[in-house]
Amino acid sequence: MTSTALQPSFEDLGRPLATTPFVVVDLETTGAGADASITEVGAVRVCGGEVEGEFQTLVNPHAHIPPLVSVLTGITDAMVADAPRVDQVVPPFLEFARGAVLVAHNAGFDVGFLKRACAAQELAWPGFGVVDTVALARGVLTRDEVPNVKLATLARHFRVAEPPNHRALTDARATVEVLHKLLERVGNLGVSTVEDLLEFTRGVSPERRAKRTWAKDVPAEPGVYRFVADLPDRDGTVRRQVLYVGKSVNLRARVGSYFTAAEKRPRMEEMVRIATGVETTVCRTPLEAEVLELRLIAAHAPRYNRRSKFPERQQWIKLTVEPFPRLSLVRRVADDGASYFGPFSRRRTAEQAMLALYEAFPIRQCTGRLSERRLGSRCALGDLGKCLAPCDGSVGRAEYNHVTDAVRDGLTIDVRAVVRAPRARLARLVEQERFEEAERLTARLRTFVRASTRARRIGALAGCAQLVAVRRAEPGWEVHVIRYGRLAAATRARPGESVPGVARDAVAAAEQVERPVPGLPAATIEETERVAAWLETPGVRLIDVDGEWGWPLHGTIAEDDLPRLALGPAASPPST
Structure with missing residues (x-):
């Protein structure tokens, strides 16, 4: 299914700004902290540019008004002494605002006080839509027009009839004029409904909002979605390209979220802007959707997907097939009789697992091909006892094969030998309180155990x-x-x-x-x-x-058992 329509239907339009009532509210308080109280409420109800009513009252905070606040607002303790309490003011205000969208300058402050007042009275908050003229101004005005978005600055910029003076009703009236001026500006950006306005204040561009109708005909079923675009190739030929692939248990809801403030990833803003349509495939089960997503990402390598794009980038530890086998890091598994362990998504983790094997078994670490007929000199690892040194003839193939067989078992059958090998060294590090080194060693073992678990899960199904x-x-x-x-x-x-x-x-x-x-x-x-x-x-x-779907008994261990096996039952795990 492909959706590219941009023309919304009437039911998509939402609530038109011209016919929606707004209640512009402003509060004066004793401060900004959680223990501050409301001292004055002022509100103006407007619809279609016309004032429908005003609400104003002082409020007795039952607390001393700080001198600095009194100087700023002109409200004194004497003025509020006979004023109604907040529990007498909030219910009539909620009735005044019924069915409207709340508007405030720095709305989080004013609405926060109103919500706390409702909670204190055990009144349910009506769930008003809230428009913040601060956020609206930031999205509309440039720094060349206004240096900041303070109410006084905006009032001067728009030349409002009644400038704000830190009294609730006066400031609410000033905010009404600022709101109307800002709405005139956003109307040119395609904002015509309350829903458009709310998305605009949350930073959603008009281009994204305009494409929200793409989700209308998408089924509310599990499946996979693809954002596509008709883009020119290097030779100039325009072809349909897949920009992004995703999955969801509800395609309509997920696709629709890309055109709202719920989608906050910057690269998705760019992707939606470039896209010319959305294609969807309904799947019968969520697992089918997961698998189809992976296959499509691997097939198209979409530029905006970050994960699963290059499934071939895996690392494997290979136990080679030669007279004196060794361990090697490779990118592919071949049908060559060698033993492979993995996969690892990063070379670094593969190297850590290989070091765990070297810690457990004295297998050679040199890369040259050895022969019993051509002898050489041993390296430093041979002198340290970390390698059997078959290069100088110290051991023959039969004795060396005992080690390679043990390595193979550690890779495929029983991880316990690898986990227990550094026990003495680990205990010594703990005793010497060299905890950082001990943690690095246990982290190496942890990497090996995780890789073993992954290998067993994959190998069991692969066979x-x-x-x-x-x-x-x-x-x-x-x-x-x-x-x-x-x-x-x-x-x-x-x-x-x-x-x-x-x-x-x-x-x-x-x-x-x-x-x-x-x-x-x-x-x-x-x-x-x-x-x-x-x-x-x-x-x-x-x-x-x-076939057989099972694991060797000791093919892996639980990570919680790692300290016990590595240190012994009586020891405690190292900590940093």
Whole structure:
């Protein structure tokens, strides 16, 4: 589905400014703190540029008015001695403002006092729309026109008939004139409704607001949306390009949020300005939407998506196949008989996991190809006992293979040897109170354990030819067919339908997936992780499993168990 219409319907227009009543309010108080009290309320009700009524009263704060406040406002303790209490003033004010939009200069201050007064009286705040003339002025006027947006400055700029004087009703009257002048300015920017005005004061550009009708015909269903634009290629040919891909459980609400103040990311402002339309695809399940989003991002590499754009940028630790194997960092997994561990999204984390392996096993760290026939001299690591030094003939292939077998087991079957290897060193660091070094060492182990958990989740699904799983999701059941870690089919069994029957139909219609390279799933790593996360959610039931979906008993450990295994049961974890 594509939505590019810009002409709104009548129901999209909102409340016209010309026929909406506004109540412009101003308060005088004993101060600005939370313990300050209201001393005067002034308000003017206007509609269509005409004054419909005014509201003004002093308020007895039942507290001393500070001298500086009295000098500023002219309100003294004697003047408010016989005035009504705030609980006698707020209800009639709320009645005066009924059905209107509140307006104030620095509205957070005035509305905050009114809300606190309502709360103290256990009165429900009516939920007025609130327009702040400070924010409105900042969006309309430039620094060349006014040096600041104080009420007195704006009153002088617009030459209001009754300048503000720090009395509530006078200041409210001045704010009315300022409001009308500002509304004249924003009318030229396409602001014609209260909704437009509220969005304008929140920093939403007219270009974004004008495109809000794109969301009107978008279904309120789970799925994927794409912002697109017709842009020229390098050769000048205009082509439709995908700018941004996202997913949502409610496409209409999510797409609509891009045209309001709810969307605050600066790059999205630019994206919406460039976009010429929105395309949507309804999905049968949220997991299908997640997977489709990933696939579209990988296919189009949209300029405004930051994540998931380059799924091929992964790092793997490889245990090579050669007379004296070694560890190597590679970007791809090949069907070459080698053992691979990963993936890692960053080279830095892969290097940390490799250091954990070097800490546990004396496998060589040099990069040259070794042979039993050509001997050399050992390096410093051999002298330190951190390498078996097969280069100088100290050990043969059979003895060295014991180490490589242990490394392979640590990568694929049992992580405990890696975690326990630095126990003595870690305990010594803790005893010497070298906690920063101890934390770096445990962080390295933590990286290895997390990588092992990730590898087990991916490997378990990658080796399973087919999984058919369902989960109750009102209304009905979600049904997914997963082949070698790839989502091959997604559907939903509606209430009254046979779930096994729907699952059989899904299997019959599912995508045919070829067996991938051993150790790799048939999908991107991120897609397989999303599938694994869904399979691990409570309530998922397996209908069919073709292959084995499981982990080695000690293929990973819980991170909470890491200190106990690394330090021993009686030790305490290092802390910084």
